[in-house]
Amino acid sequence: SSLDSTIAPIKAECGRIEGYLAIRIDITERKIAEAERAAEIEARTRAETLLRDVIEAIPDGIAAFDADDRLILWKDALLATYPKVADAIRKGMSFAEMVHLGVERGQFPQAGTSPARQKAWIEACLRDHNQATRPLLRDLGDGRWIQVRESRSPSGHLVGIRTDITELKRAETLIRKQAECDPLTGLGNRKALIKRLAAAMRARKKDGDCGALFFLDLDNLKQINDTLGHDAGDHLIITLAERLSAYAREGETVARIGGDEFAIVVPRLADMAEAKAYGEDLLATLDAPVRVHGRSIAPRCSIGLALLPEGARTAKEVFKHADIALYQAKARGRGTLCVFDPAMKAELEERRALADDLAVALLADEIDIALQPKIAFKDGHHNGFEALVRWQRDGKPVSPPLMIAVAEENRLIVALGYRVFDLALATIRNLIDAGLSPGSVAVNVAAMQLRQDDFVARVLGLLDKHALPPAALEIEVTEHVLLDGGDDCIARTLAAIRAHGIRVSLDDFGTGYASLTHLKRFPVDCLKVDKSFVRDIGRDPDDAILTRTIITLAHSLGMQAVAEGVESVEQYQFLEEQGCDYAQGYLIARPVTRRDVADYLRGFAAAAPIRTGSRAARP
Numbered sequence: 001s002s003l004d005s006t007i008a009p010i011k012a013e014c015g016r017i018e019g020y021l022a023i024r025i026d027i028t029e030r031k032i033a034e035a036e037r038a039a040e041i042e043a044r045t046r047a048e049t050l051l052r053d054v055i056e057a058i059p060d061g062i063a064a065f066d067a068d069d070r071l072i073l074w075k076d077a078l079l080a081t082y083p084k085v086a087d088a089i090r091k092g093m094s095f096a097e098m099v100h101l102g103v104e105r106g107q108f109p110q111a112g113t114s115p116a117r118q119k120a121w122i123e124a125c126l127r128d129h130n131q132a133t134r135p136l137l138r139d140l141g142d143g144r145w146i147q148v149r150e151s152r153s154p155s156g157h158l159v160g161i162r163t164d165i166t167e168l169k170r171a172e173t174l175i176r177k178q179a180e181c182d183p184l185t186g187l188g189n190r191k192a193l194i195k196r197l198a199a200a201m202r203a204r205k206k207d208g209d210c211g212a213l214f215f216l217d218l219d220n221l222k223q224i225n226d227t228l229g230h231d232a233g234d235h236l237i238i239t240l241a242e243r244l245s246a247y248a249r250e251g252e253t254v255a256r257i258g259g260d261e262f263a264i265v266v267p268r269l270a271d272m273a274e275a276k277a278y279g280e281d282l283l284a285t286l287d288a289p290v291r292v293h294g295r296s297i298a299p300r301c302s303i304g305l306a307l308l309p310e311g312a313r314t315a316k317e318v319f320k321h322a323d324i325a326l327y328q329a330k331a332r333g334r335g336t337l338c339v340f341d342p343a344m345k346a347e348l349e350e351r352r353a354l355a356d357d358l359a360v361a362l363l364a365d366e367i368d369i370a371l372q373p374k375i376a377f378k379d380g381h382h383n384g385f386e387a388l389v390r391w392q393r394d395g396k397p398v399s400p401p402l403m404i405a406v407a408e409e410n411r412l413i414v415a416l417g418y419r420v421f422d423l424a425l426a427t428i429r430n431l432i433d434a435g436l437s438p439g440s441v442a443v444n445v446a447a448m449q450l451r452q453d454d455f456v457a458r459v460l461g462l463l464d465k466h467a468l469p470p471a472a473l474e475i476e477v478t479e480h481v482l483l484d485g486g487d488d489c490i491a492r493t494l495a496a497i498r499a500h501g502i503r504v505s506l507d508d509f510g511t512g513y514a515s516l517t518h519l520k521r522f523p524v525d526c527l528k529v530d531k532s533f534v535r536d537i538g539r540d541p542d543d544a545i546l547t548r549t550i551i552t553l554a555h556s557l558g559m560q561a562v563a564e565g566v567e568s569v570e571q572y573q574f575l576e577e578q579g580c581d582y583a584q585g586y587l588i589a590r591p592v593t594r595r596d597v598a599d600y601l602r603g604f605a606a607a608a609p610i611r612t613g614s615r616a617a618r619p
Ligand code: C2E
Pocket: 372, 387, 388, 389, 399, 400, 401, 404, 417, 420, 443, 444, 445, 446, 476, 478, 507, 508, 531, 564, 565, 566, 567, 584, 585, 586, 587, 591
């Protein structure tokens, strides 16, 4: 045990020492208490150092408030986070004081500048602080962003952690920018356009003025890509993008919304007349030739125009309107401007419904063909058939040209085409198996079919499937395919088809002004004189001359000539005199169903020939 002794002298009045007083106190308990306190202080210091170490090791800004919301602990990094108030931060300062000071010194741009907005912002800030549930993002006004997470401990302390998320924010902005940017041209993309369009819609709804959305489509990109290569196509797109950007005025947005589609949002215009003038001018501006690989290309564009808001409620609706107008512009002939009109919408919706039904019909095997016979002038014998697609939609036949157009727009034409090939060849196989001589069957094909890489292989595969030689098949391509979409790819496919012994005919010849150059580039076996010329042979001398010229042209190029749409004996006679090779038309027979085709062939063999006065043809 420890003793604490004190000895004190006892003095008399005169000052003389009279004796000594000794006091001894047992201080064992006090010693223990002192040691305990020292240990406690040491432990606390150690804990505090550890806490400091931990806090300093955390890269985030940390601040702790007591139950009365007074600042009791913070880290220097916190001061760096709020440079505008750093000098004023001191222990015991309340959270509310800090926020007020920050707003006053412009530390929080999100708080705005108007007193009302600042007041509301501060209130929200204090509310969030006290509820301390979800993390908050703060813009520090100098390009930095922090995330604030606060939580109150059971002991009443509120600890806030501020993390610098500037890098994350920057990455986010970059990603968002890239997500709205077309990499080839640097223009905005479809997403960016919709955003700008939505903003323009809101503004116009407020002030009652109008704006406009233009959709542009480069008509001949596909052809340029195919003939001059993708570099050339890219160059053309970039040039157009530059022209569009130069044409657009301040506040207008140019975007690339598809491979060959661009758009311009003009947020404000006086009226439709101004919008139209803008579009017409734009067409003229884009027309100037572009030099690519030393060649001069004339870019051809179509434009669809939709005013906004004009009956549309959403940006997407205006987008659709402009799309419909563009579609009409392209249908009317390339290089034109077309204004959206609500009637277009109804028509387009009907076409969409037709496309949907057609897709279903294809899957359900509801597509059929009719077969129209062709006979040879020289002996009146049956020569072959042309397969013509047939479809009953809800019990009513759909017009084949409409159906083909819709199938082409919706990329159904490829599947539809193979179906027709299959049916046509199956029919020929059945007729042969029945002991009849059906001759060949001609199948009409569209440009998109000829662009399929495996087209030739698949057609040969179908011939195989039905055990038929290539000579049993003919392919009909309209003259328009060569004029509109005529490219190297199609030329190669046609050459391959012919190399395999399948004949190729040029359909509707004379309607598209195909020139001799086309015939040289796309060699074929046969020209089909369009029925519009045949129809007027007796009435219009020009048509008679044209028909004669086409037949002569075919022969001089080593091809044969077929006349389609032959309805009268007079027409038949004229064509026969001109040396036409084959005839097809109602005079010989209307298209027959698959079921009736065998009967037709049997009946044909037994029937009397057409009497024309010169030679004989047999209907
Ligand atoms: P096209 O190839 O020129 O076929 C001839 C069209 O004329 C057929 O109409 C036929 O029924 C009709 N026609 C035949 N003889 C006469 C006649 O004496 N007088 C009159 N006024 N018309 C006659 P359809 O079946 O309506 O076919 C129209 C077009 O649809 C075809 O014209 C062809 O371009 C296209 N088409 C038909 N089937 C197919 C197909 O399977 N694939 C593709 N890609 N196109 C097809």
